Amino acid sequence: MAQIEPTGPQDPSGGGGTGRPSAGGGLFGSISNISAQGLWQTIKQGDIGLALGVMVILVMLIMPMPAVMLDLFLAVSIIFSVMVLMTGLFIQKPLEFSSFPTVLLIATMLRLALNLASTRLILANGHEGPDAAGNVIAAFGSFVMSGNFVIGIIVFAILVIVNFIVITKGSGRIAEVAARFTLDAMPGKQMAIDADLSAGLIDEDEARTRRKELEQESTFFGAMDGASKFVRGDAIAGLMITFINVIGGIVIGVMQKNLSFGEALEVYTLLTIGDGLVSQIPALIVSTAAGILVSKSGLQGAADKELVKQFSGYPKALGMSAFVMVVLSFLPGMPMLPFLALAGLAGYMARRASQTKVEEEARVIAEKAVAEAPEPPKEPPIAESLKMDELKIELGYALLPIINGRNKDETDQVTEQIKALRRQVAADMGVIMPSVRILDNIQLQPNDYSIKVKEVEAGMGSLYPEHFMVMDPRGGQVRLPGTHTTEPTFGLPATWIEGKHREEATLLGYTVVDPATVLSTHLTETIKNHIAELLSYANVKTLLKELNDEQAKLVEDIVPTQISISGIQRVLQALLQERISVRDLGTILEGVAEAVGTTRNPNMIAEHVRTRLARQICASHLSPAGGYLPLISLSPQWESAFMESIVGDGDDKQLAMAPSKLQEFVQKVRDAFEQAGAAGEVPVLLCSAQTRPFVRSIVERFRAQTFVMSQNEVHPRVRLKTISSI
Numbered sequence: 001m002a003q004i005e006p007t008g009p010q011d012p013s014g015g016g017g018t019g020r021p022s023a024g025g026g027l028f029g030s031i032s033n034i035s036a037q038g039l040w041q042t043i044k045q046g047d048i049g050l051a052l053g054v055m056v057i058l059v060m061l062i063m064p065m066p067a068v069m070l071d072l073f074l075a076v077s078i079i080f081s082v083m084v085l086m087t088g089l090f091i092q093k094p095l096e097f098s099s100f101p102t103v104l105l106i107a108t109m110l111r112l113a114l115n116l117a118s119t120r121l122i123l124a125n126g127h128e129g130p131d132a133a134g135n136v137i138a139a140f141g142s143f144v145m146s147g148n149f150v151i152g153i154i155v156f157a158i159l160v161i162v163n164f165i166v167i168t169k170g171s172g173r174i175a176e177v178a179a180r181f182t183l184d185a186m187p188g189k190q191m192a193i194d195a196d197l198s199a200g201l202i203d204e205d206e207a208r209t210r211r212k213e214l215e216q217e218s219t220f221f222g223a224m225d226g227a228s229k230f231v232r233g234d235a236i237a238g239l240m241i242t243f244i245n246v247i248g249g250i251v252i253g254v255m256q257k258n259l260s261f262g263e264a265l266e267v268y269t270l271l272t273i274g275d276g277l278v279s280q281i282p283a284l285i286v287s288t289a290a291g292i293l294v295s296k297s298g299l300q301g302a303a304d305k306e307l308v309k310q311f312s313g314y315p316k317a318l319g320m321s322a323f324v325m326v327v328l329s330f331l332p333g334m335p336m337l338p339f340l341a342l343a344g345l346a347g348y349m350a351r352r353a354s355q356t357k358v359e360e361e362a363r364v365i366a367e368k369a370v371a372e373a374p375e376p377p378k379e380p381p382i383a384e385s386l387k388m389d390e391l392k393i394e395l396g397y398a399l400l401p402i403i404n405g406r407n408k409d410e411t412d413q414v415t416e417q418i419k420a421l422r423r424q425v426a427a428d429m430g431v432i433m434p435s436v437r438i439l440d441n442i443q444l445q446p447n448d449y450s451i452k453v454k455e456v457e458a459g460m461g462s463l464y465p466e467h468f469m470v471m472d473p474r475g476g477q478v479r480l481p482g483t484h485t486t487e488p489t490f491g492l493p494a495t496w497i498e499g500k501h502r503e504e505a506t507l508l509g510y511t512v513v514d515p516a517t518v519l520s521t522h523l524t525e526t527i528k529n530h531i532a533e534l535l536s537y538a539n540v541k542t543l544l545k546e547l548n549d550e551q552a553k554l555v556e557d558i559v560p561t562q563i564s565i566s567g568i569q570r571v572l573q574a575l576l577q578e579r580i581s582v583r584d585l586g587t588i589l590e591g592v593a594e595a596v597g598t599t600r601n602p603n604m605i606a607e608h609v610r611t612r613l614a615r616q617i618c619a620s621h622l623s624p625a626g627g628y629l630p631l632i633s634l635s636p637q638w639e640s641a642f643m644e645s646i647v648g649d650g651d652d653k654q655l656a657m658a659p660s661k662l663q664e665f666v667q668k669v670r671d672a673f674e675q676a677g678a679a680g681e682v683p684v685l686l687c688s689a690q691t692r693p694f695v696r697s698i699v700e701r702f703r704a705q706t707f708v709m710s711q712n713e714v715h716p717r718v719r720l721k722t723i724s725s726i
Helices: 026-034 037-045 047-062 068-089 101-127 135-143 149-198 202-254 261-292 303-314 315-329 336-372 381-386 397-402 410-429 501-508 515-529 537-545 547-560 566-578 585-596 602-612 614-619 636-645 660-680 692-702
Strands: 391-395 437-440 448-453 454-460 469-470 485-486 493-498 512-513 629-633 684-687 709-711 720-725
Touching: 047 101, 068 101, 068 135, 068 261, 101 202, 101 261, 135 261, 149 202, 149 261, 202 261, 202 303, 303 397, 315 336, 391 397, 391 515, 397 437, 397 515, 410 515, 454 515, 469 501, 469 515, 493 501, 512 515, 537 566, 547 585, 566 585, 566 602, 585 602, 602 614, 602 692, 602 709, 629 660, 636 660, 636 692, 660 692, 660 720, 684 692, 692 709
Parallel strands: 391 437, 629 684, 629 720, 684 709
Antiparallel strands: 391 448, 448 454, 469 493, 469 512, 485 493
């Protein structure tokens, strides 16, 4: 070999200064500089080691092997097959041993290479005695066959039949069916993964992991279907190699080694069958591992734990098995001791499994009881005390049957009437009223109820379950036996009567109302009286958000440059305060857009908006009988009196009228409206636009239901009827 001259400082690789071998040394010079430790580190790498192993197997197919090396590799084959079997038993699921098809191919190639190497030794040195092919084959030949080649042939044939026909064929069939079913189920499993991802049950990483596992599962069972053909081919090759070895050994022994036919048959058959047994036992072990692996697709966990768990889950089966073995032990001619021993073992396992099952059930029940046990009441946070209900009805304990008691029809009626009330308020006022909370209050009288708006009492009354409230439309006292009271909503005389007098009251022309309707009517009027308070900032934002695109553009033009959302809220509250519906929100916003150019006062903006809603305002106060607008006008003298009493400039104007003058005005308004009411009219009070806010501020204190409108709010097409003048 040529001497390699270093061209510079030596680096760890043994080459020149550039880290490469010099050109003059060639390939062999480079190899000579690799240390033994470096070579071992190279072989330890997985890919290099596997490649070298496969190359060694291929070399064994060509080059002769000494008996000592053959013994070593036969031992490796046996240990390798046992390791594969143990791995198949202890893995949790088949995909953890996804390299099994590759392992199966390598194991098959190793056994075939060893068969060829042993065949070469048997045919070349068989005449020298039983140790001609190594000690492993000799040991199998003498121990398993007891020196009798007929016994060896029978044992070898049985091993081949068990491996080829039973284990290998069954494993191949299981792998084939599993591969087919796995491929058929892939679309459904993929859709399930996508559905879980869309529903947010898993994240993208988990979905990616599941898809990869699904792909590996289909690939694994498909590969196992093909890899099972390796074992079948190995069994067929073993039969053919054994037959060729026997025939070839006889020919060589008789024709070349000068042995008799009987001596040649015995010598070469013993060695060949021993070689076949050494090869078939590892093949049988690996085939068993393949069968366990493909049949484990429905198990989760190690095979031993799953089998023990599933067998011990049915103690009755173990008990029946023990009973059958006891019966068999008493049959004539049966060995009693083995069967009784097995019966005792099965009985002990049945008893132990039964105890374990009872303990497991008790543990599950205890855990369930602990999980379902009510937790100790936690002290509510202080912030809970700050929350308030916008609408709440408190009931005395005698009224609870109306809500959730024994009369289901009445309970449903209350619930449905409250639902209908929310729809009615939305349609009439253009505002979605908040939900109503109903609860009991032991501090109330048994038959009393209280309606609260933002935790402040806004109305109260009394109800009598299974009774009816009767009222005289003419306003007189009802002349029927019962409990005389006052109607809580409008303050009219009324009487609570029993159900048996209901038909009589109807015949007398009285108005008959059930308790649920009394409560819902009172709630309706209370909501309308306080609807302005219930319109929150969030409600206004919701109303503006639900506008159509054209009106939403108008909101963008004026909010927040000219008016804020809270400013719009105050304008809407000013309208609702006088029971003007804000359902036509588009028209209201147009009026706001016109008014914000001259004033930022919400009350002044609301006055301007009222003129845009003139047709709506007039329509809501028309007489049902004649279709005209009844009105009581304010005389010029009172108009002048109000104008002279207004003091202040700009938006800061106030009414400074003498108390005596105010008392006179109040009395005249009361007299005029009482006369109109006696005539069957419900008129509005008409005044000028300048005085309307101040007139309204006085009238609402003693006649809140009287509507005050300005002359600008009278629509030109409305027919008017002047009832009187103040």
